Amino acid sequence: MKRSRTLTIALAALATTGVTVVAVAQGLPKLGVKKTYKVGFAQTESNNPWRIAQTKSMQEEAKRLGWQLVYTDAGGSAAKQVADVNSMIAQKVDAIFLAPREEKPLAAAVKNARAAGIPVILLDRNVDQSLAKAGTDYVTFIGSDFIQEGQRVGTWLKANHKGQARVIQLLGTTGSSPANDRRKGFEDAVKSDTSIKILASQDGDFARDKGRQVMQTLLQAHPDVNVVYAHNDEMAIGAIAALEAAGKKPGKDVLVMSIDGGKEAVQLVANGKINYVVECNPRFGPKAYATLKDYAAGKKIPAKIINPDRDYDAKTAKAGLATAY
Numbered sequence: 001m002k003r004s005r006t007l008t009i010a011l012a013a014l015a016t017t018g019v020t021v022v023a024v025a026q027g028l029p030k031l032g033v034k035k036t037y038k039v040g041f042a043q044t045e046s047n048n049p050w051r052i053a054q055t056k057s058m059q060e061e062a063k064r065l066g067w068q069l070v071y072t073d074a075g076g077s078a079a080k081q082v083a084d085v086n087s088m089i090a091q092k093v094d095a096i097f098l099a100p101r102e103e104k105p106l107a108a109a110v111k112n113a114r115a116a117g118i119p120v121i122l123l124d125r126n127v128d129q130s131l132a133k134a135g136t137d138y139v140t141f142i143g144s145d146f147i148q149e150g151q152r153v154g155t156w157l158k159a160n161h162k163g164q165a166r167v168i169q170l171l172g173t174t175g176s177s178p179a180n181d182r183r184k185g186f187e188d189a190v191k192s193d194t195s196i197k198i199l200a201s202q203d204g205d206f207a208r209d210k211g212r213q214v215m216q217t218l219l220q221a222h223p224d225v226n227v228v229y230a231h232n233d234e235m236a237i238g239a240i241a242a243l244e245a246a247g248k249k250p251g252k253d254v255l256v257m258s259i260d261g262g263k264e265a266v267q268l269v270a271n272g273k274i275n276y277v278v279e280c281n282p283r284f285g286p287k288a289y290a291t292l293k294d295y296a297a298g299k300k301i302p303a304k305i306i307n308p309d310r311d312y313d314a315k316t317a318k319a320g321l322a323t324a325y
């Protein structure tokens with residue numbers, strides 16, 4: 001390693017005092033080119049088809065490549081996911097793929113891995129950009145543009161609602177990047193339209209039954225709701241159950257919009273109970289490992305790699321069903 005003259009003098013001076021000097025890494029940990037790798041995938045939870053499809057894609061591609069995959073499931077706990085990453089570090093994996101449950105707590109896990117010399121690639125969710133940065137703390141983020149997803153829902157609503165739109169927004173997990181960004185994109189898109197009013201926005205944790213419960217409660221406070229925007233399919237499906245239990249017709253009395261585009265939701269679009277879905281593709285495997293290989297080969301990796309996403313409405317849902325995950 002080439003050191004500056006000043007640094008060499010400073011190190012020599014410190015050595016005489018008996019202080020041990022640990023070199024602090026600048027930039028990302030290196031990764032050598034190898035035939036196979038042992039990599040970690042720290043999943044956030046497995047309670048919905050989106051997560052299951054993502055895990056399957058990561059496992060299948062590792063198998064196809066002949067790589068060893070250390071898989072953990074944090075079961076919906078950010079603290080467990082931090083511990084999972086630490087255990088991967090202890091097992092000396094070559095690299096870590098992380099789907100960070102929440103933006104802030106998982107930034108610390110990214111930094112732990114970096115300090116241990118293990119490169120991290122973020123999958124599907126991001127970390128707080130003021131705490132950890134692409135190109136320094138982690139290699140890149142691979143996933144959808146969540147702000148754009150929210151904007152697409154807002155734009156669709158502006159073009160398709162009739163009269164006054166009274167919206168209930170079911171938010172994804174508090175502190176997660178898709179919840180923050182899907183809200184921002186949507187609210188920015190509808191802000192200028194005075195015929196759209198957001199009655200309430202509440203956390204449904206990206207989960208079906210939580211979405212149902214939250215919708216049931218909000219329906220009592222806002223019986224005049226005529227639009228539901230759910231940050232994922234699961235909460236939309238939960239909301240549909242609550243609407244039907246209250247005697248309303250989802251898709252007709254109440255417009256329903258969501259994000260993800262799983263088969264069940266796309267089928268509901270075809271059946272007319274959901275009006276509009278923006279896809280968020282969970283099939284990360286091939287792109288994730290190809291990106292790691294590029295990184296090992298010394299190629300320049302962009303700070304973000306954005307997946308292209310389709311959308312589904314009454315006209316396109318049937319045709320899209322076959323390829324929806």
Ligand code: GYE
Binds near residue numbers: 048
């Ligand atoms: O929409 C949801 C999942 O982070 C993009 O998390 C992902 C979201 C996805 O649990 O269904």
